[in-house]
Amino acid sequence: MMSPQRNGSPPPRTPGGPQSKPLSPSRMTLDALVRGKRTAPLRVVLYGVEGIGKSTFGANAPAPVFLGAEDGTDHLDVTRFPSPESWQEVLDAVRVLTVEQHEYRTLVVDTLDWAEPLLWAHICKRDQQDNIESYGYGKGYSAALDEWRVFLAALDKLRRQKGMHIILLAHCWIKPFKNPEGDDFDRYELKLNAKASGLVKEWAEHVLFANHETYASKDARTKRVRGISTGARLIYTTRTAAYDAKNRGDLPESMPLSWADFTAALEAHQPADPQALEVAIREKAEQLSETHKRSALAAIERAGGDAVKLAKLNDWTNARLGEAA
Template identity: 40%
Template sequence: MLNIIEGKEQRPKKIVIYGPEGIGKSTFASQFPDPLFIDTEGGTSNLDVRRIKCNKSWNELIAIVKEIHANPHICKTVVLDTADWSETLCTNAVCEKYRKNNIEDFGYGKGYVYLVDEYARLLSLLDQLIEVGINVVITAHAKPRKFELPEEQGSFDRYEMKLSRQVAPLIKEWSDALFFVNYKIYVVTTDTNKKKAQGGKRVLYTTHNPTYDAKNRFDLPEELELDFKAIAHLFETYDVPAEQVMDYDSKDVTTLAFVEQLKKKLEEDDITEEQLQKVVAAKGHYELETPISDYSDDFITRWIIPNWKKIVETIKNEKGEQ
């Protein structure tokens, strides 16, 4: 039977933001609803945000996205910072898997075929975050590429994402909006008839232009101020699948579910409740005697789950010293 849906669907958004280094891409992304950064390049150190550092392994990045999908109430927005560094992790993983020194060693472009397949797997996992009610933001650096006009009419620089020619189209097609961030420069003529550049205001470009890539599916103006308020209306409401909706008024039921999930993780990693209590107490979050059943759901989802790997490492290291 056909499942016909009429009209617009309000759902979480897939946003890509790219621009020159230091222009404020990560700061802008930090203004999205309840963001959790997956930091692949260490560029969020000066931001007051929640982050999971992931700069060593592609498999670790995949595992983090899967973990967030399994715990969708950790955040409302996942920010992958940045696309180009994540592509580097992906490239390294492909080369390691096939025992090549670099992506060009495959010959006949076969290495890039593997790269595209692997990166598409990440985008598919990010799509699954959308299905459970989480916005996804990807940041990327920009690079100019010289574009030659036909019939020797000249050339100009065109900004695009600092990605391979194989991965960049994947991300552009995947996104609901591709925003280009840059400084708006005006050229004025002085009294002595000289041309002088002025301005420097940061602008968000939302539609395609010969000098940069951009797009949006929301009928936005061509230029916006680099302020989340300019696009905040896109995130006011969206539909979450019924099976993902939890009754937050039933706090006891919600907390019990999180505690049971935590106990399952303890069992999987062969860790006792007492060992976890020691780590929590050492960090000053709860008294040592506090049972994990008394931990708040907010503490479990916002501190324990995001830091689970570090907690396990701490406990294993203490075991080794004994």
């Protein structure tokens, strides 16, 4: 004979009884597998020297809206948020784009190094610290990483819900690099605290470095070396000792600084068609001075059909045409 249940005690559960909750079917099934490449909004970090044209790159992206306090967009016919005066206002702008209906397709943050002091002021006020150094050696910058993660997560939510491209612009500075394999050297770096810089570069699909194309020339008589600029403005997509860069589209190592060239290279996974570039350069060369025309035609021959070299030459001819206009 079974002993009676104690007063108020729940009855024992039996497998499959009325109190068991059915398990939800898992989404992780072989039938749910998806094949092939996916087209998704871009996560781009573009940094470079002052006045190179970073804001113009963002302005030429699809239906952009700018967030930042930089004066570099005054000459551009673009849509802007009011200049944020706090880190919370930066987050508010991202939230508004995420939850409200609009037609914008690209958010351009101009620039990250302008936003970083707002973030520092925010956490210092929250944590009752005088400044970012008051936390103790390096601890303030580590605390700031949590807020950077919140920001980047908000950007990813915006990408998912609204299908918007994200372009984060930044300046650069020259910093000494401690080389574990040899002598130390200087290199261009993202103008952020090193910890934040590493996090942002890891988040981005494409980290692009923008600079003027230059080369070194040694005077045969004096033996002095001087830098000469070709006038071309380029973006570099692959890391070198001189700068950080990366891409996930098998892009050429360099290309003209333009959203159109960048996205065209992404779509093709290679530089523009060499024959088409050569035809375009020859047509433009006819509008140049005789000296520049000869230089352009000679450079075509030296390029030998190399699309990357021809892309640089095309940008050079564009610069020469701009000077003559």
